[in-house]
Amino acid sequence: MYRLSVSPHIHSKASVSRIMWTFIVALMPAMAASIWFFGPRALYLEIISVATAVITELLTGLLLKKRITLSDGSAVITGLLVAFNMPVSVPYYVPIVGSFFGIAIVKQLFGGLGYNIFNPALAARVFVMFAWLPEMTTWNAPLTTSGFSKLAGFNFSIDTITTATPLAIAKMKGMAGLLTEFGSKMGMYKDLFLGKCPGCIGETSALALLLGAGLLLLTKIIRWPIPLSYLATVVLICLLSGNDPIFHLLSGGLILGAFFMATDYVTSPMTPKGMILFGVGCGLVTMVLRLKGGLPEGVSFSILFMNALAPLIDRYFKNPVLGVKT
């Protein structure tokens, strides 16, 4: 009747697989948006990427004689995020190589879930980006009629239209170029918020991503310090440098990165103070790369850069141990 056990007696229901599967649910709106805006090919990319990630996890687990951790869903997340970070027109081998690289080399060879230094999905994205730069930077207009397709004067009897991403336009032509592309400033904000702009398939729709992020914040799977300090830093730098903060918040991979990738437990600091520093660093590097770098976008590089610093940040912001003088 009375079971005797040692403490702790109160358990949280949180477990690795519960957290991971909630995370996957939170990615579903963005996945739906990617299929809505970019067509069935987006879905194929996601399926291929997830399948490769899962198979790679299984095979490397067997080869390295690790505990097989398929059921916790972390490989599914990596696969999904790898696909989210690609334009819709990439050849199918790109997500295959990307997912394989992310799981086999970045995650498993560094010790598996919980030991990897870098976010596997982001490292995979950067790897395939520098492997096949032309394929990874060919952007297609979304399938729904938007400012982009109207401007080109086509209807959708043709397959697709290649264009530049909003960030690339901003870099080359400035705000004036953006306004001719989108029509008006409010129209631009609306299109960027809904996701009607060219870009990686999972990053364009701020609305869908924020829905998922809201779920994660409500269930306390991710905490606010990293995303908030990240986004706040971006806004602050925009205001100081005279750029449009709303445009920079909504465009590129910032929302996907801030809520879904920078918050990865394994590769981000553990204490709230450390998290804030981590977010500020991400924001700083992102904006430096966006405003001064050679490529239009810098979210993935900034998060990877801060991943490398996360262990150092953890050393400086330790939680004080009760009763121990520091």
Add this chain to the structure above:
Amino acid sequence: MKIQELSKGLFKENPILVLMLGLCPTLAVSTKAIYGIGMGAAVIFVLTCSNVIISLIKDFIPDKIRIPSYIVVIATFVTIVDYVMKAYTPELHKSLGIFIPLIVVNCIILGRAEAFAAKKNVLDSFFDGIGMGLGFTLALTLIAVIREILGAGTITLKLLGYGWIVEIPHLNPMIVMILPPGAFITIGLILGFSNILKKR
């Protein structure tokens, strides 16, 4: 005895894969197969000659200034290689660039001088130099071939118009493999595999 000094450099004490020496030129020049062979040939020559000379004069060198003395000997042979390559294989010399003069401070050559040639007799040092040089060349060329196949889709074995360039069809090369990250990834994976093989 002698054959051991020769063969240990190839696998058991391979300078790159086991001793982890000379990684700097390995990372930098392993982008084409021919660069690996060319760099390896230069290192074999310098390493063998310097090993022999240092082994010969080891009793005259005062202990306190032995490193500068080694450097003088090594630099002499590097200068010879540098000018010979400039004269006869200008193309290769241009591609290898600064890494030819940098052989002077290559860890393999200084390391073998300090750890081997300064203690052993001339014949052993000679074989050690050849073995270590060959081991370096083998590992470097292996890394270069892997990187070139993946990163450029070719295997270049062409020098001064002789030889050939093999092209691998139906391969969209991954440019990252001939960039610096590709070098680190390739070397890391090869080190891992060679460690697995060693454990068996």
